[in-house]
Amino acid sequence: MLNPFSSRQRARLRAFFSKPANIILVVFFVALCFLTLYPLILLFLETVTVHAGKEMRATKLGAGSLTLYSLERIFATAKNSYSSLTFYEPLMNTMAVAITASMISIIFGGSVAWLITRTNLKFKKFISTVFVFPYIMPAWTLATFWQTFFKNVNVGAGTSNGIMASVFGVYMPEWFVYGYFPISLVIGLHYAPFAYILIGGILRNMDANLEEAATILKTPRWRVMLRITLPIVKPALLSTLLLVFSSAMSAYSVPVFLGSPVRYYVLSTKMMSLINNYPGQGYVIAAVMIIFGVTILAVNQRITGSRKSYTTVTGKSSQISLVNLRKLNVPIAVILTVILLMVAVVPLLTFAMESVIIKAGDYSLSNMTLDFWIGTNLDYLDQGDSTGILLSAKVLKALGFSLLLAITCSVIAGTSGVLVGYGIVKRRGSKLATAVSNLSFFPYLMPSLAFGAIYLAMSTRIPGLQGFVVLALIGSVKYLPFASRSGVNAMLQLSGEIEEAAVIVGVPWYKRMLRILFPIQKSSFLSGYLLPMVSCMRELSLFVLLVPTSNTLLTTMLMQYSEKGWAQFGNAINLLIIVVVLLVNFLVNKLTGASIDKGVGG
Amino acid sequence: MKKFVSLLLALMLVLTSSFAMAESVADLAKAAESMTHDELVEKALAEEGTFIVYGNTSRIVTAAEAFSALYNIPFEGSNLKDAEIYTKLANEIEGKAKGADMVMIQDGASLQSMAIDTGYLVNFVPASVKATVAEGDQNPLIHQFINKVFIWNNKGENVPAITNVWQLTEPQYKGNIVFKAPDAEQVNMNFLVMLTSEEWSGKLAEAYKNLYGKEIELGDCENAGYKWIAEFLGNCVFGNSDTTLAEELSQETAAGKLGLFVLSKLRSSSVYTENLTVGQYLASETGTAIEPFSGFMYPMYAMLSSNASRPYTAMLFIEYLMGADGFHPWGKSIGAYSTNTAIAPLEGDLALDxxxxxxxxEDPEYILDNYEDVYSFVTMYLQ
Structure with a gap:
């Protein structure tokens, strides 16, 4: 009998696979290669393939033939400044937005994190609770709010006034209402909680002895801050910066709302406008976005590599003296509270308001109706639907589908996260563990829209990879980084002895996981389930290319309504999504103690 | 010997029947074009399963609902975007999965290149309308036309009552024209492509001469069509939805502004219709037309899927759609025009002719041949 392995090799293999951690790592290594690397290859193939439709006319080739047409159009077509307008300018805009947005996130989120963990600021509980709202809510929430609030007759299409102009008589200039500034600001505010959670986590867990030692030696506060606190959180800061940068780069809904009225294109919006007529060119842009993502991963890897030496200093210091803000305390607290109300609460009230008025801009009682919520026979409105959203079978079906998808993704991603965490920590330092760790983090850096494009390319080649299956698959893979991160963190905190005791008395692996490891770190693990669920409920970019129809998910339905201009139904659905997401977050938090900040926090 | 003949006959019967079973939807449709209404009904009712329709208009679902109630046929109707329809069709047909029986869609150029050249969609003209639909509208079958026309706000002192499209390129209109971004809606791009054709660039050159009394200077532009596109788009601000454009343009605050959008939006309850004037309506009243066009018009096609599992039901539905009852969801308000001349235009609206x-x-072939050039030209003016 032919046997490629010698008996010694066989024995080593058997020994290798007798450890559950190894099996987990091998399984995930193979699965993740298939789910991230294979589709990547397909994507690159799509950039050199002729697609049915206008590409066939342009290239005079049959569908499926190989061509450099799309690459040439995107990178090197001078006629009508095509490449420059379609690619280079949007690329510059994307960079500008992503850099500004990540700076805003870091500065705002970081300052609040410092205020909450290191000072005696008032209203801490309120601020820390509400601060994460913008991250939980869909990104376009703030964008549409910004538009409704600041639009006026002098800017964009310029035909009607928003609240600021009609109520306060203040007409903001165009750069303030549309384009680079508001896009960067809104994305920055959306990801500020992310920075807050990451930096706050470090500050909270950081050994405060160093700071205290300095304080005892009468070092001035600012010096402690500059020489001790900042250097310690610097790797976390940089890492957060890169993560936010990569998310901001692929933001799609915010530039659609705040960029398109003034034709301010970024890569994501350009890609979407190309994908219907010239899919090849759309895929080229997706590929560029991914190359950026991978570069960021590499940079991040170097930084987090050095970060490890800091986090080994963990173990909470018993006491840390909080900075007394004195006279500044109340003003800072009030300003923060007002900002948070503007960012997290007022938009919701605006949506509620906009969902009950018939003619835009007229806030008199006679122009109000609850029909968009609970009406029937609404043909008189001529807005597509004939029943209010709470009675509409279509909306309820989408709500059910969205919830089912969110739960599925959270179960798959969450469970995988626990397993990956176990595998990586048990085999820490091995090549396989490092590879799986990188692969499981990789999807985070894939811009959502581009990742969707990859799976679209894959779904046209693999039968059965359609509808719910492909959505659940991509959701699980995309959110795995959150879950595996909290899985790794939870496992790192567990001493190996706990499991060893059970190993000695011969408790099987699955029992050790279910009876010992999971219960001890329940809330950390569950946080790894919560974040994928919440993210999935409010996700648009990732799914927009893959949904069977726009009516499949609440978020894609919302986008369609907004495109059709059915504003009131749109606002009502938007509010429904936010309420459901907040409710899910609240319930899971109350029932299990899991929370978003634990899921992300380092 | 007798036995042998009967065996042979039986074999032939089996062969022909199995051959008949393999008959394509296209063949069935061809044969059914001479069928009477009753024959179609009989064949349709003999079919099984859910009848599935896709359309890029929300009203297709209303029409399918009424049709389903009339014949007691279970149905599923989806209002999808064009690109979604093509993706789904491709997946269903290549994967031989149950899917659409019938599709209603706009944008003739994409239809040609995505669905007709590929054989995904099949044409069917019901016998009932052969004589009442213009021959040019029969292949592919056009169910209705929809128009996008110049409409302006009639409030204030500077009412933009234009009589020549070149007026729109003048400096006073800078920022005062609203138009849905042509890269956001295909039919808008198709309209711009058509302007570069010999016919329309010629008419535009003539209109220029009529307005200014001199020949047009083209500069870098290939023809008067390109020139007009450049200057018109330069004066435009772009919206994302015709509904929103109509709503906003109808506000008192929009005095002095003009738009090019779907006429049917005037029926919307959120639009202050009284504040808007439709250029062509005014032109028909005064007898002074807007030179050389007062907007554009695009067809909505009704076709069978080559993958239909209820082909006869789909044919019956098309027959239904082409009649007065089937057209009602669209025809009850202005801005939609049946190609069936037996259906009169709505009172207050103008006739299709x-x-x-x-x-x-639209001319799909011209659009396909020139799309890339005009698309990249237009991109320059979308910034």
């Missing part, structure tokens, strides 16, 4: 002669119409 009048619109056809004053609007820019």
């Amino acid at each position: 009048v619109w056809k002669s004053s609007l820019v119409m």
Whole structure:
């Protein structure tokens, strides 16, 4: 009998696979290669393939033939400044937005994190609770709010006034209402909680002895801050910066709302406008976005590599003296509270308001109706639907589908996260563990829209990879980084002895996981389930290319309504999504103690 | 010997019947074009399963609902975007999965290149309308035309009552024209492509001469069509939805502004219709037409899927759609025009012929051949 392995090799293999951690790592290594690397290859193939439709006319080739047409159009077509307008300018805009947005996130989120963990600021509980709202809510929430609030007759299409102009008589200039500034600001505010959670986590867990030692030696506060606190959180800061940068780069809904009225294109919006007529060119842009993502991963890897030496200093210091803000305390607290109300609460009230008025801009009682919520026979409105959203079978079906998808993704991603965490920590330092760790983090850096494009390319080649299956698959893979991160963190905190005791008395692996490891770190693990669920409920970019129809998910339905201009139904659905997401977050938090900040926090 | 003949006959019967079973939807449709209404009904009712329709208009679902109630046929209707329809069709047909029986869609150029060249969609003209639908509208079968026309706000002192499209390129209109971004809606791009054709660039050159009394200077532009596109788009601000454009343009705050959008939006309850004037309506009243066009018009096609599992039901539905009852969901308000001349236009609206002669119409072949050039030209003016 032919046997490629010698008996010694066989024995080593058997020994290798007798450890559950190894099996987990091998399984995930193979699965993740298939789910991230294979589709990547397909994507690159799509950039050199002729697609049915206008590409066939342009290239005079049959569908499926190989061509450099799309690459040439995107990178090197001078006629009508095509490449420059379609690619280079949007690329510059994307960079500008992503850099500004990540700076805003870091500065705002970081300052609040410092205020909450290191000072005696008032209203801490309120601020820390509400601060994460913008991250939980869909990104376009703030964008549409910004538009409704600041639009006026002098800017964009310029035909009607928003609240600021009609109520306060203040007409903001165009750069303030549309384009680079508001896009960067809104994305920055959306990801500020992310920075807050990451930096706050470090500050909270950081050994405060160093700071205290300095304080005892009468070092001035600012010096402690500059020489001790900042250097310690610097790797976390940089890492957060890169993560936010990569998310901001692929933001799609915010530039659609705040960029398109003034034709301010970024890569994501350009890609979407190309994908219907010239899919090849759309895929080229997706590929560029991914190359950026991978570069960021590499940079991040170097930084987090050095970060490890800091986090080994963990173990909470018993006491840390909080900075007394004195006279500044109340003003800072009030300003923060007002900002948070503007960012997290007022938009919701605006949506509620906009969902009950018939003619835009007229806030008199006679122009109000609850029909968009609970009406029937609404043909008189001529807005597509004939029943209010709470009675509409279509909306309820989408709500059910969205919830089912969110739960599925959270179960798959969450469970995988626990397993990956176990595998990586048990085999820490091995090549396989490092590879799986990188692969499981990789999807985070894939811009959502581009990742969707990859799976679209894959779904046209693999039968059965359609509808719910492909959505659940991509959701699980995309959110795995959150879950595996909290899985790794939870496992790192567990001493190996706990499991060893059970190993000695011969408790099987699955029992050790279910009876010992999971219960001890329940809330950390569950946080790894919560974040994928919440993210999935409010996700648009990732799914927009893959949904069977726009009516499949609440978020894609919302986008369609907004495109059709059915504003009131749109606002009502938007509010429904936010309420459901907040409710899910609240319930899971109350029932299990899991929370978003634990899921992300380092 | 007798036995042998009967065996042979039986074999032939089996062969022909199995051959008949393999008959394509296209063959069935061809054969059914001479069927009477009753024959179609009989064949349709003999079919099984859910009848599935896709359309890029929300009203297709209303029409399918009424049809389903009439014949007691279970149905599923989806209002999808064009691109979604093509993706789904491709997946269903290549994967031989149950899917659409019938599709209603706009944008003739994409239809040609995505669905007709590929054989995904099949044409069917019901016998009932062969005589009442213009021959040019029969292949592929056009169910209705929809128009996008110049409409302006009639409040204030500077009412933009234009009589020549070149007026729109003048400096006073800078920022005062609203138009849905042509990269956000295909039919808008198709309209711009058509303007570069010999016919329309010629008419535009003539209109220029009529307005300014001199020949047009083209500069870098290839023809008067390109020139007008450049200057018109330069004055435009772009919206994302015709509904929103109509709503906003109808506000008192929009005095002095003009838009080019779907006429049917005037029926919307969120629009202050009284604040808006439709260029072509005014032109028909005063007898002074807008030179050389008062907007554009695009067809909405009704076709069978080559993958239909209820082909006869789909044919019956098309027959239903082409009649007065089937057209009602669209025809009850202005801005939609049945190609069936037996259906009169709505009172207060103009007849299809009048619109056809004053609007820019699509030519799918011309659009496909020139799309790339115009698309990249237009991109320059979308910034």
